[in-house]
């Protein structure tokens with residue numbers, strides 16, 4: 511028997527399991543409407559969407575061209591099995607090939623999200639190389655289901671342990687603010703990180719490694735931008751050992767960094783890229799693996815061992831094609847480079863008044879703040895991956911009271927607005943950040 515719940519919030523708490531949370535005592539708004547950079551709850555309160563949801567709603571909300579494309583495709587053919595051909599699927603795959611960093615182009619396998627794409631990309635690399643091991647970085651996030659969760663290099667992997675995906679080996683990548691390689695010099699950090707990876711490979715047998723999977727900029731674990739030369743160094747190591755280099759562009763793709771993909775921003779060409787989130791501007795779920803043409807040929811004579819009911823769902827294809835046209839027509843990738851200047855300036859000014867901000871970092875419209883107890887020692891405001899959540903949940907709650915939604919983990923918080931955000935809207939966000947931080951860190 512069920513008790514009828516009346517308000518959307520109490521009904522949600524009663525019937526929905528919310529991710530990554532103990533379910534008791536959740537106090538969250540019920541969002542009923544969204545337009546532009548704003549979300550509106552059931553009481554009509556407005557929130558600035560300062561993290562584009564989960565760094566996904568790159569186009570903002572309610573874009574008429576994307577909504578029209580979804581409705582038209584749903585009316586024309588809402589679902590076609592992936593074992594048949596569909597024009598909308600071919601069109602999107604062609605657009606992706608044109609956006610890709612490969613002069614030879616690429617072919618795309620579509621999935622429903624990012625984690626699934628990472629699992630499929632590693633399966634493809636294993637099939638192509640005939641090898642089994644997969645290298646991933648600590649402090650990475652590649653998804654949460656058992657396979658992608660095992661590829662992940664932080665505490666959201668732990669519920670999957672013991673690992674269900676054998677052969678995953680992890681290494682430390684650079685983290686200039688808290689170097690795992692005992693240096694404050696980014697060039698030395700880069701050199702030591704590459705030497706460390708070579709050493710790991712020596713012990714693992716490079717001939718057994720199928721793929722190296724990495725976020726070209728660390729995403730939810732604090733927007734860590736690698737020092738110059740690191741991704742280039744990975745490219746060289748992968749080529750030398752015949753390892754398939756996969757960039758997880760689930761968060762960095764579709765304009766976040768000011769370019770179609772981070773690989774284009776940094777001028778480093780991987781062998782495959784996974785994507786999701788921004789490909790449709792999050793209007794409908796979609797992910798995929800882009801495989802450079804020279805590797806995709808492998809599957810001309812051998813079956814591709816991947817498939818999902820919703821692979822290449824026509825409505826998702828139409829949404830993504832329309833989203834890419836909007837990115838291009840409104841020059842939103844370039845716009846993210848303008849937003850980069852606004853974020854760098856606004857967040858650095860905020861750091862002058864909030865001593866708990868230890869580091870402001872990011873590129874494009876993709877930034878994070880890292881909080882410390884003491885700037886000189888860089889002691890984190892709460893232990894990373896420790897048992898205590900620290901002050902972040904209270905800070906996120908204070909921000910919501912001041913009309914801003916974002917997210918974070920332990921001592922890092924994301925600032926990644928939709929690429930349509932204006933300077934005035936961001937200023938409103940900075941003012942709310944300052945008020946919420948003062949209340950949480952200073953008045954408590």
Ligand SMILES: Cc1ncc(COP(=O)(O)O)c(C=O)c1O
Pocket residue numbers: 564622623624625626628651652653654725729730758759760761786787797
């Ligand atoms: C870099 C990265 N890879 C993979 C994923 C997982 O994507 P999904 O949640 O669509 O499975 C995420 C999600 O945040 C991500 O940030």
